[in-house]
Structure formats: C-alpha cells, structure tokens
Amino acid sequence: MIRRHNQNRTIVLLVAPAFVFVLVFFILPLLFLLSQSVLPEDGGFTLTGYADFFESRVSRIVYQRTLKLGLIVTGICVLMSYPAAFVLARMPARRRSFLMLLVILPLMTNAVARTFAWLIILGQRGMINQTLLALELVERPVRFMYTETAIVLGLTQLFLPLMVLPLVSAMENIPDDVLEAARSLGANRLTTFLRIIVPLSSDGLVLGATLVFTGSVTAFVTPAILGGSRLLLMSTLLRQEAVILFDLHAASVVAVVMILTTLAVNLLLRVLRVQQV
Amino acid sequence: MVSRWMYVSLVILYSFLLGPFVIIFMASFGANANLAFPPQGFTLDWFANVFETSQFVDSFWISLQLGLSSTIVSLVMGMPVAYALVRFQFSGSGMVETVFSAPILVPGLVMGFAMLNFFVLLGDMHVMTTLFIGHTAILFPYSVRVISASLRNLDPYVEDAAVSLGANRLRGFLLVVLPNMQAGIAAAFVLGFITSFNNVPVSLFLSGPGVTTLPVSMLSYLEYYFDPTIAALSTLLVIFTVVLVQTAERLLGVSQFV
Numbered sequence: 012m013i014r015r016h017n018q019n020r021t022i023v024l025l026v027a028p029a030f031v032f033v034l035v036f037f038i039l040p041l042l043f044l045l046s047q048s049v050l051p052e053d054g055g056f057t058l059t060g061y062a063d064f065f066e067s068r069v070s071r072i073v074y075q076r077t078l079k080l081g082l083i084v085t086g087i088c089v090l091m092s093y094p095a096a097f098v099l100a101r102m103p104a105r106r107r108s109f110l111m112l113l114v115i116l117p118l119m120t121n122a123v124a125r126t127f128a129w130l131i132i133l134g135q136r137g138m139i140n141q142t143l144l145a146l147e148l149v150e151r152p153v154r155f156m157y158t159e160t161a162i163v164l165g166l167t168q169l170f171l172p173l174m175v176l177p178l179v180s181a182m183e184n185i186p187d188d189v190l191e192a193a194r195s196l197g198a199n200r201l202t203t204f205l206r207i208i209v210p211l212s213s214d215g216l217v218l219g220a221t222l223v224f225t226g227s228v229t230a231f232v233t234p235a236i237l238g239g240s241r242l243l244l245m246s247t248l249l250r251q252e253a254v255i256l257f258d259l260h261a262a263s264v265v266a267v268v269m270i271l272t273t274l275a276v277n278l279l280l281r282v283l284r285v286q287q288v
Numbered sequence: 289m290v291s292r293w294m295y296v297s298l299v300i301l302y303s304f305l306l307g308p309f310v311i312i313f314m315a316s317f318g319a320n321a322n323l324a325f326p327p328q329g330f331t332l333d334w335f336a337n338v339f340e341t342s343q344f345v346d347s348f349w350i351s352l353q354l355g356l357s358s359t360i361v362s363l364v365m366g367m368p369v370a371y372a373l374v375r376f377q378f379s380g381s382g383m384v385e386t387v388f389s390a391p392i393l394v395p396g397l398v399m400g401f402a403m404l405n406f407f408v409l410l411g412d413m414h415v416m417t418t419l420f421i422g423h424t425a426i427l428f429p430y431s432v433r434v435i436s437a438s439l440r441n442l443d444p445y446v447e448d449a450a451v452s453l454g455a456n457r458l459r460g461f462l463l464v465v466l467p468n469m470q471a472g473i474a475a476a477f478v479l480g481f482i483t484s485f486n487n488v489p490v491s492l493f494l495s496g497p498g499v500t501t502l503p504v505s506m507l508s509y510l511e512y513y514f515d516p517t518i519a520a521l522s523t524l525l526v527i528f529t530v531v532l533v534q535t536a537e538r539l540l541g542v543s544q545f546v
C-alpha cells in the first residue's frame with residue numbers, strides 16, 4: 012500500500028511541471044480567446060460575432076474557399092502519394108531509407124523558402140510564362156500568381172510528405188504473402204489494389220488525410236505569399252482582422268472557427284478509423 | 289505488383305518535392321534581380337546581401353536562441369512525462385497524453401494570436417518571453433513522443449538491476465537510463481530545434497519591434513522586395529539543415545526515431 016502511494020506521488024511529480032506549463036501557458040490563453048469571441052469589450056455574452064461571421068458574404072466565401080482548397084489539396088496528395096508510396100514500401104531497405112530521407116528533407120526547411128520557389132515558377136516572367144511565350148502559345152504573360160491554382164500548388168508541395176510518410180509506414184506492414192495469395196487466387200492488379208492494399212493501408216490514409224487537410228486549412232505562409240490580400244483564406248483573414256483592421260473580437264471569432272474546424276476533422280476521421288477496425 | 293507506371297508516379301512525386309529546391313538553388317546564383325527565369329549569369333551578390341541585411345542577421349540570432357532554449361526546456365520537462373507514461377500504468381495516463389498532444393491539434397496561427405491577446409496585450413508580457421513559451425508548448429508533443437519511443441527500446445530490467453544493486457530510482461535514471469537514451473534525446477533535440485527554427489505561424493503575431501524570428505523576417509522582406517536574396521538565404525538554410533541532420537545521424541544514428 013505504501014509502495015502504491017509512493018508510486019502515485021512519483022507520477023504526480025514527474026508529470027506536474029509540464030502539465031502545469033501546458034495548462035497555464037497553452038490552455039488558458041485559448042480559453043481567453045474563446046471568451047473574447049463571445050464577450051465583446053462593450054457588453055455581455057453574445058453570439059453576434061459568430062452570426063456576423065456566417066452572415067457576411069466575404070467571410071463566408073473565405074471559409075468555403077478554405078475548405079474547398081483543403082479538400083482539393085488533400086485529394087491531389089492522395090492521388091500523387093498512393094502509387095509512389097507503394098513502390099517505396101516494396102523497395103529494399105537501403106534504397107528506401109535514402110529516398111525517405113529525401114521526403115523528410117523538405118519538411119525540415121521553412122515554408123517561406125519552399126513557397127518562394129513558386130514565385131520563380133509562376134511569376135510574370137517566371138518559368139511557365141517564359142516557356143509559354145517562347146513556344147508562342149500566349150502573347151502576353153498569364154497571371155498565375157494570386158490564383159487558387161497557385162495556392163493549391165504551393166500547399167500540395169508543402170504537405171505532400173505528410174501523406175507519403177504515413178502511407179509508406181502503413182504499406183510496409185502489408186506482408187508480401189497477402190499480395191501473392193491475392194494474385195494466385197486470380198485477382199488482377201486493380202482488384203488487388205482496391206480490395207487488399209487500400210483497406211490494409213487505410214490507417215495511413217486517414218492519418219495522412221487528417222494531417223494534410225488540417226495543415227492546408229490553417230497554413231499561413233503559402234496563402235500569404237501566393238494569394239495575398241486579393242485571395243484570402245481563413246489564416247490570412249485572421250491576420251487581416253487582427254493586424255490591419257485591429258478588430259480583435261472579429262479576429263477571435265475567425266480563430267475559434269479555425270480551431271473548431273480542425274477539431275471536427277480530427278474527430279470525424281478518428282470515428283472513421285474506429286469503425287473500420 | 290510494382291509496374292512501370294508506378295515508377296513514373298515516383299518520378300513525378302520527387303520532381304514535385306525537390307524541384308522547387310533546384311529552382312531556388314539556381315536563382316540564388318543568378319545575376320538578374322527580377323526573378324526572371326532562367327537566371328542569367330553568375331553572381332554571389334545575393335549571398336553577400338543576406339549577410340549585409342541586418343534584419344536577417346539579427347533575426348537569425350533570435351531564432352537560434354529561441355530554438356535552443358525552447359528545445360532544452362521542452363526536453364527537460366517532457367522527459368519525466370515520457371518516463372511516467374512508459375514505465376508506470378496509471379488511471380489518468382490517457383488524459384495526460386491528450387493534454388500533451390493538444391498543441392498539435394490547435395493551429396499555430398490561432399495559438400500565436402491567443403498568446404498575443406492574453407500575455408502581451410492583457411498581461412503586458414515581453415514578446416521574447418511569450419515567443420519562448422509558445423515555442424516550448426508546441427515542442428512538447430515531439431519531445432514526449434520521441435523520448436517515449438526511445439525509452440520503450442530500453443529494457444526496463446537494466447534499470448531494475450541498478451536499483452536492486454542499491455541505486456535509488458533517481459540515480460538509476462541518471463546513471464543507467466539517461467546514457468542509454470543518448471540517441472533518442474539527440475533525435476528529439478534536432479527535431480525540436482528544427483521545428484522551432486522554422487516556425488512561422490506561432491511566431492507571426494508575437495513578432496514585435498526588434499524581436500523577429502528568421503522565417504518571419506523572410507516573410508516580411510518578401511512584402512517589399514522581389515529579388516533573389518531570399519533564394520540565397522534559403523539555399524544557406526537548406527545547407528545548414530542538411531549539415532545539422534547529417535552530423536546528428538553520423539554521431540548518434542538519430543534517424544531511427546524520426
């Protein structure tokens with residue numbers, strides 16, 4: 012009994028410092044943010060901030076655009092990663108670990124550097140425009156910057172590794188025997204892919220999709236550089252409300268909607284994952 | 289099962305992932321100032337410009353200090369949590385894990401904004417302190433996860449042996465467990481440092497006059513100038529990262545934990 016008591020005390024001592032840190036420095040500011048969104052400085056409890064957000068055409072368009080681009084980016088990442096991840100998972104370990112390092116490396120470089128490349132590719136005198144002009148396919152440079160396409164390209168490049176990594180680690184666990192059994196029982200490639208590989212890697216797919224989608228709908232750097240103030244997403248709207256318009260009440264509503272969106276997606280996909288098991 | 293078109297998909301994936309780096313690299317040596325493609329001539333002026341721009345030099349030192357301090361503190365505080373989660377079974381462990389993964393679930397930009405409102409505007413805290421707190425909080429999930437992984441690799445009997453031979457738990461931890469976790473700690477350190485060093489969302493709202501992190505100052509430079517200085521700086525940062533990761537890998541074999 013004494014041992015038991017001692018153990019509990021040890022656990023509390025081990026966990027307490029960091030726990031208090033997160034509680035005070037992380038949870039508390041978020042609760043304050045929540046209160047700010049329902050308690051404007053000049054009055055009592057009200058939900059008008061949220062009503063304004065969903066009634067205003069501008070913010071509704073921004074919210075819908077953010078979700079739409081998030082879905083598109085996630086879709087592209089799935090399509091680009093699935094076959095590639097399968098090849099990677101079936102490779103000899105040495106070659107695979109080198110190639111995986113090349114997937115991780117972009118993740119370790121900051122988003123400003125990675126987004127900057129798109130200015131050179133998509134700009135007025137960028138790579139694509141110079142090529143189109145040289146081939147005389149267009150007479151004047153096409154505007155790619157500040158378009159949804161630019162943001163989608165930038166976000167896809169940014170978050171692709173977050174889809175590849177979980178998919179590869181899920182597919183590594185599919186034994187070769189299973190694939191051979193499927194084939195010897197007469198399944199063609201497509202059937203094997205849809206009925207064996209996809210179900211067995213669904214955990215990685217769900218995890219990757221969660222990471223890519225929540226990353227895309229909350230990313231700031233890419234929409235700031237490639238969309239600017241002409242094409243706002245939720246993150247750039249939050250910044251505009253807070254820094255340029257200095258409307259902290261409206262900004263806190265945008266912020267809370269962003270948190271609720273990411274939490275909802277996380278919850279939804281967690282439920283999906285549980286159901287599959 | 290692996291067919292030819294699947295290899296094509298691999299080529300597409302890698303050109304998409306790495307192509308931008310090739311372009312940045314080329315642009316950082318090009319002589320034209322307007323980002324036109326392809327770059328003409330060869331110059332090192334943009335690299336010189338990086339070191340002559342005081343906003344980059346100052347913010348580099350701030351990012352370095354911030355990255356080191358927040359990584360160290362998140363490790364020192366996160367390690368006991370990982371130890372408790374791996375070595376003991378207790379009723380609140382699920383809750384503890386949820387609380388420590390919370391910083392991943394909340395968008396960084398939102399968190400920076402919440403901290404600006406609460407600590408800086410309401411509490412009148414210094415922005416550097418707030419930056420340090422924000423960065424430490426976002427590193428907890430990584431520290432706890434990586435250290436837990438490395439603790440799980442370690443046979444608990446080794447520690448029990450030390451205790452049964454007369455060391456107390458703390459001594460056993462310091463003299464037996466800690467030295468065996470070197471690689472895991474180094475991995476958590478490198479990962480944490482890079483995460484902090486590259487972070488924009490949390491730092492964005494917390495950057496004030498005189499206190500700006502490197503990525504945020506790169507972003508604000510882009511609002512005024514459209515020249516290859518950012519490409520040169522990005523090239524330097526890629527080299528810095530590769531050297532850092534390679535050194536950690538050579539010395540301690542950290543890749544098994546990432």
